[in-house]
Amino acid sequence: MARSLPFVSGSLNLTVFSQKPQKSYQPTYAWATFPVLIVLLLCLVGVWFTLEGHREHFMQARFYLEAQHLTGKISDKITAYTEILRGAGGLFAASGKVTRDGWHAYVEKLDLDQNYKGIQGVGFALYIPADKLKAHIAAMRREGFADYVVKPEGQRESYSSIIFLEPFSGRNLRAFGYDMYSESVRRKALDIARDTGAIAISGKVKLLQETKVDVQAGILAYHPVYANGAVLQTIEQRRAALVGWTYSPYRMNDLMESALEGELNGLQLEIFDGETTQAEALLFDSEAKSMKTAGELISRPLSLISKLELEGRVWTLRYTELPGFAAQATYASLWRETVGLVVIGLLLTGFFWSQVNTRKQAELIAKQLTASLRESEERYHALFDFAQVSILFIDPDLGVIVEANQAACQYYGYRNEQLRGMPMEVINTLPIGDLKEKFHSATAENQSHVYCRNRLANGEVREVEVHLGPIQLGGRLLLYSIVHDITERKRAEDALQQLNETLELRVQAELAENRKKDHLIIQQSRFAAMGEMIGNIAHQWRQPLNSIGLILANIEDAYDYHELTSEYLSMQVAEGGQLIQKMSSTIDDFRNFFRPHKEAEPFSAVKAIKEAVSLVSASFNNNHIDIELELGEDAFILGFSNEFSQVLLNLFANAKDAILKNHVDEGKVWVRLTQTGQNVIVVVADNGGGIAEAIMERIFEPYFSTKEIGTGIGLYMSKMIIETSMHGTLSVRNQGSGAEFAIRCQLTGEGQCCPQNC
Template identity: 40%
Template sequence: MFFIGYHLSTMKRLRTILLVTIAYWVSARLGLLLAIPPGYATAVWPPSGVGLGAVLICGYWVLPGIWLGSFLANVQTALDGHAFLPSLLLPTGISLGAAAQAAVSTYLVRRFVDHCCALVEDRDIFKFFLLGGPVGCCINSSISVTLLLLLGKTSLTGYALNWLTWWVGDTIGVMIFTPLMLVLFGKPGAIWKMRRRTVALPLCLTFALVTAVFFNVREDGQQRRQQEFHRLADLAIHNIEDEFQRYQIALDSLRGMFDSSQSITQEAFHIFAKQLTSHVNGLQAVEWALHVPNSQRGLFESEQKNAADRVFSIRERNAAGQLQTAADRDEYVVVTYIEPMDANRPALGYDLASEPKRRMALERARDTNQLSATAPIELVQETRHQSGALLFLPVYDPQAPSATVEQRQLALKGYVLGVLRVGDVMDTALSFLGGERKKLRLRLSDEDADVAVQAFFADLGFSHQSELLVQQTLNLGGRDWLLKISGRSEDFGQTLAAWYVLLGGMLFCGMLSGFLLILTGRTLQVEAIVLERTQALTDRNTQLGQEIADRQRTEAALRVSEEQFRLIIRKSPIPFAINNMKGVIEMLNDRFIEAFGYTLEDIPSLDAWWKLAYPDEAYRRQVSTDWLDAVASTKGEGMDIQSDGIRIICKDGSQRIADIRGVFIGERLLVMLNDITMRRVIEDELKHVNESLEQRIREEIAKSHEKDHLIIQQSRFAAMGEMIGNIAHQWRQPLNALGLTLANLQDAYEYNELTGEYLLGQVKVGNQLIQKMSTTIDDFRHFFRPSKERQIFSAKQAIEEAMALVSASFNNNNISIELEIVDDALIQGFPNEFSQVLLNLFANAKDAILARRISKGNVRIRIAMDGSWVTVTIADNGGGIPDTVLGKIFEPYFSTKEMGTGIGLYMSKVIIEESIKGHLDVRNYENGAEFSIRCPLGYAVKATGK
């Protein structure tokens, strides 16, 4: 195999694990350099190939290095400001997936690639790339992408694409970098070192070229995205600046209205402000806030009540943010007019100077006579949790001087102000972008405000770390507002060109890797074949020299051997002949001449032999044709020619039978004629003897059948005798009762008590007794009626009928008989023969109980099913059967009873096994014997009882 680490010391192993960790981390950084924004997917992940190569070369013990390298490569991106321990879960899981993938891929390669240490044959290279690449790389992609889904780092809709991207990157990484690892460090070194120039060098150059082209294409894509982003961002900034300028112009025009008249009514303000706000969309409201000294507060509130015909007071917000009557202070800046009124009515009467941020902006506007903006504030009329700002422009008494700060403070009449909701301002300013608005993420902050309240507005998804980011400082109302705009790379054009270049290039590198391995593998195979054949030629030349010398020695030995062979053939006790391919007979041995009488002068050729040995023309044609066809078909194949039972006419006119065999020796045919004449005579005699033996066997079988018939008859007669005894027991009680009935009739007659009614009653009793005896006769006749056909019968019914036949005999001998039915079943066979078996077993049980003088005899019968079989057990308490004779109890004429025939149990076993196709067995059980009858089922009906 590849691996080299079985005998390394602990320190060397630790050093190797550290090197694997470094190699994995460095290759991971290389893979990240090849990542393509916006998703930072990559078509090649070198660590997958480095990890597989490390395990193949060193063994499974380097897996900790793979895990650690993967962990270090992923932990930096995982620590994203969230909790420390949860952030480590993702790199830990990805690292485990990387180690598992390397381990499983190594196992698959070692298990299914025959020569994985060399990768020379095409089949092995294909299996290596298939198992280590597409198959093995399913592991980490499945584990890692599933973990990303569970941690909320990706969505279910993007699961398939993320899995595919991960799998493709790992697969191509294996196809490129695993061969490089093997070329640099694989064993056997002779094979892999040869491939450094032919595989590693072209592969590295191609990889570098593809990487350079990829970087160029990616950089071009990034520049295009930057240009498109800056174009949209510049348009947005200019439009926002223009929007701010429109607000200042609108407030200047509103101030001009107040400068032109000493008294502006609510109606005049409404008409002018409505027209103004209709042209400036970003303003939520425009207001007139009157400067009211404390000395004029009461008069002002009274005037406002009379003018609006409603309750009016100057108000401020309390600590809870609720509006309340303003406290006493030196002066107030009260919202007097507001447009539009309906949406902004809560702001009427509000003292703008009661809140520090507003007061600061008011004082700056008053003292500078310039537009002044507040820091980010929550508007009084705000309902949607949107930050806002107020733009104040002071209005002075035109009759009073206002050149200095002190003069402006004395000449102040009030303020015109615009209410900005910053979110609405952004929407209005950027509405011209249409669908492209969603490409920009804006954040507007007041750089002069406290850090806690800097942000006016921020789009969801705005990122300070985005590579697409611009910022611009906007001055409005004496405050610096910082506008930042970020964008996502994927919104400014997909980098499909870079992806196609990377994917196509890396696929080409992977295919090039496989092609170079196949090419060098074939080169190695050719070199091995050349070396093998060169060595074979050298060995063959040496062998040829040896063969020439051996042949010369062999030829000399053959000449001697041929003479010896001819001598052996000539003196052989079996007839031999030799002829050449032209049909000329060259030799006949002495035994041939002796057996058949022909010499070479008589049969110089095969044609002469055919005519003399087979004078019958038809037989000669048959024998010669078969022989010549066999010779033609077997020549050159080294097979023997045979022809058996050929009749040959000898020179003296006698006939012999021979089995002929022929074998080629060079261009000659050696023919052996084995004389089997005497064997045929003996075979005929044996055939006659066999026929006589077969006749004797048939006669003995017939006698055996007669003997079996006699045994059956004896068994039936024995059963008949038992039945007659049972009938005697059955009839004794009704006969006694019948005698008593007749005696009663006689007494009634003698005492003149014989009435018609009494006579009929006694006759009825007598008929019942006679009917009972008749039923016994029917049962007896049914038992001995022969069955002509097999039939299906109930085991329960057959047992109950047999019990009825022996019940009287058992009762007279104080023997109880019990039937337990676990399952009733139907049996196929001859019911009377089955009953004969039962009666025989009942009789044996009764005899055993009586012989041992058991005071309370008991016979138990049980029916149960066992799968497709029914089992009937008959057990007694008669003491059992001696172990010495238990094995012989079913043999014919063997009996344990002094007057027994020894045929009852034998015939019972024959009936069960041959007629019913079942089994009859016996064993000693508890205090008696138990016979078991097992019969195949037809079908069964469940029934339980006793």
């Protein structure tokens, strides 16, 4: 039974008038309302399809954004965790030898449980050649591990053994002494890390740490540790210098729980190892414990498959919509328009109905309205009592609470009888004068929107958003007050404001970090160029050194046969001196090449090209590669001549490598200098087979290389020098039987041409 709302003075009762039952009246012209109903139905169908179209578009956009956001979080988390292994590798590089206590202290400072949730531990696996296995086992037993063996036992070409693993307790004790080389998936990742010198992530494995309870898929990450001071330019050198690997095991469910931080938001995420979605490759399923799939819960769920590359390993991520996804969306629907259309249609229908029926029909409607009023009263009380939001009825004149629903009682912490008759200033922190002003404004303007603070029964003060408006109940003017707690939203807005205030500082820090990376790339480029130059010096000096050796042999023979005269000795010494002078001038040429220019200045394009060619001529001749120059008329370029020569040397080196790689019998490089208007164009072409179209757009990216031991910074720095420092362009295309690089720079204002060899 519905109850009346008691008031401070008087009470409100909704009175329902009843009538005696009347004989039902059947309208004789009901067909006249059919056209109105048909039009209404057609309009409703149109609005419904519009609503559905908007909703589906919104849901798809939100679905893809959520998936991209989660993929980024996973990538960032894995990258951050693998950086631990690089730091652990630095521990070996800094100290040469790491003790068990030193390893424990290092890992303990990382505080894995607090800062790296989801990681099982950080360890070191020692590389053991077969002939050193017995000595290794004996050494470990002398450390106090009397039962130590390398597991599994048996004859193999080489071994590895986990000798450090922290925390050294619980599940991790099972991995102590395990040979990860004995299992194919782990061995493959170990070999990749060893040969590349970079971090490698394994495929799907079952970790040794697993028990029979809560078995999860596992992966491992490895970083190689090499002997200090070793040369690591080739795969063979890296294999010879290998000491072992720092590594970390991960249980995928634990790792993803840490990475996602509960942000799946109505999505199912499945992660597969590799580029397949077969069940045997499944690494993680956020709904693994559910008895039903997303497809069984939703007839046509949204789905997205994306690829994630981590340290050279590819994962396939499949996102699928769950029933809760749509419920979490904040979507401004068109239901208001739909309801309005229904009301208008019903009014029109009622109008036509009343026009085509008799007074008896009006009596029937009155009877039905009476019943509807009674039902509305009951529905009103039910909605008021069981609404999920806090609702108060307030007397604006007295400033007291007249009635409160159950949600309001629970929110404020008072019983209903305590709230009834309570002055508003008890729960509202505004002064009484401001409260009455708000009440008056809400009454005069029919509605008011207020942000204020409310005090709960326990003394806690909360931020609230209040909707006030007048309502007539029982012939009495009251205010309804709908209260929403916005404390958490206000805190989030304050945090966002503070975040925006620090945005400039974070941008400056990011710019500084980018400048640091650019400086590192420049250093690496210079070191790579120096390494190339050292090779050229070796080729330049080989012939003079051979000649000096012949001179010394001739002097020795002349002495043995008593033919050594002072004139002959002077002639040989003079010839040797000329050769030494030539070698000295070569050193001067290389030193001048690496001398930096502080300011841009005009330089001769022909001279820069010839100097670069002279530096590589011996190396090219030794590899039977011809260089053909088509220089034409010289021109001045404003810029840095040494950096320009460095670009040419990079292009020459790439051309030579391509010719040698493809075993071209008659290798050839063309260098052409032309002028077009105000531009100087230098073209370097070869017959080394060209560049694959699939990678043509990526060759200027930093660290991208197709060479086995390439740094991937030569062409990147060349493009930076030409386009950033000299405001020109560097482009590439395939032409004929090889690649063609074109450097385009502007002529200086001093004149278009200069004497050749100036």
